[in-house]
Amino acid sequence: MLLEVRNILRIRSLFLIVLLSAALLLAVMVSPSQAPPQASTPSASSPQGAVAGVVPSPFGAQAQQAGLNIVVLDPAHGGTDAGARGTGGIRESEIVLDFAIQVRHALEAQGFQVVQTRQGNEDPSFDDRSATANAQRGAVFVTLHVSSTGVPGSARVYVNSDLPPATDSNGMIPWDRAQAPFLDLSRKLGDLVQGFLAQHFKGSPESAQMATVRQLRTTAIAVEISSVTVGDRADLDRMAPGVADAIARGAAAFKPSYVVPNTRGALP
Numbered sequence: 001m002l003l004e005v006r007n008i009l010r011i012r013s014l015f016l017i018v019l020l021s022a023a024l025l026l027a028v029m030v031s032p033s034q035a036p037p038q039a040s041t042p043s044a045s046s047p048q049g050a051v052a053g054v055v056p057s058p059f060g061a062q063a064q065q066a067g068l069n070i071v072v073l074d075p076a077h078g079g080t081d082a083g084a085r086g087t088g089g090i091r092e093s094e095i096v097l098d099f100a101i102q103v104r105h106a107l108e109a110q111g112f113q114v115v116q117t118r119q120g121n122e123d124p125s126f127d128d129r130s131a132t133a134n135a136q137r138g139a140v141f142v143t144l145h146v147s148s149t150g151v152p153g154s155a156r157v158y159v160n161s162d163l164p165p166a167t168d169s170n171g172m173i174p175w176d177r178a179q180a181p182f183l184d185l186s187r188k189l190g191d192l193v194q195g196f197l198a199q200h201f202k203g204s205p206e207s208a209q210m211a212t213v214r215q216l217r218t219t220a221i222a223v224e225i226s227s228v229t230v231g232d233r234a235d236l237d238r239m240a241p242g243v244a245d246a247i248a249r250g251a252a253a254f255k256p257s258y259v260v261p262n263t264r265g266a267l268p
């Protein structure tokens with residue numbers, strides 16, 4: 001009996017402790033949540049309060065950055081590396097730099113931000129050019145070349161040839177296979193640009209071709225026009241607006257289908 005009373009007392013005191021704790025907890029939880037309405041009530045009707053209400057969330061900002069906004073434009077060769085040379089003194093490195101100006105303007109007109117791997121007659125290493133490309137999130141890489149072969153006045157797009165997807169023991173993609181997740185995207189962009197090039201330049205293929213493009217952890221295409229063998233440089237210069245238009249329209253058409261592959265070790 002006594003034991004029972006003691007138990008009841010013990011239970012009652014325990015119950016009180018629980019009740020008290022709950023009340024304390026409630027007080028702690030309620031007080032900070034009451035504070036903001038009191039503080040914000042005067043500002044809620046003020047213009048400041050209205051502005052604060054439309055500030056985009058960090059998630060919104062992330063979603064915006066995930067899209068395709070940047071084109072890394074690579075005028076190939078440069079410096080001591082003139083690239084292909086014609087008998088008439090035409091140098092590939094000079095032609096592609098001039099082409100890049102028009103390509104850049106056409107891309108900017110489509111709303112893209114353009115990052116160039118070189119601005120003048122310098123010769124960044126392949127690593128430097130890759131680093132420029134790989135530093136960008138939500139970017140595609142377009143390298144410009146002039147060949148010494150092919151039907152003069154035609155243009156071709158090359159994308160990387162297939163590489164089997166492979167991961168090392170840590171589940172990371174080895175550097176030389178890092179482009180594999182981007183092959184499908186590269187082919188899609190390549191086919192779109194090639195389609196527009198074919199409209200401008202007779203004798204050009206209808207779809208992109210495979211070649212070994214230097215490994216890049218991004219969506220990459222090579223655009224090559226023919227050729228340094230033309231006697232008059234003006235024959236090549238005349239192609240610049242069409243090449244610029246094809247790349248810009250191709251990139252714009254590609255933009256909605258750009259999805260960053262969700263693969264460990266791969267950066268967009």
Ligand SMILES: [Zn+2]
Pocket residue numbers: 076077083084092144145146
């Ligand atoms: Zn070249």
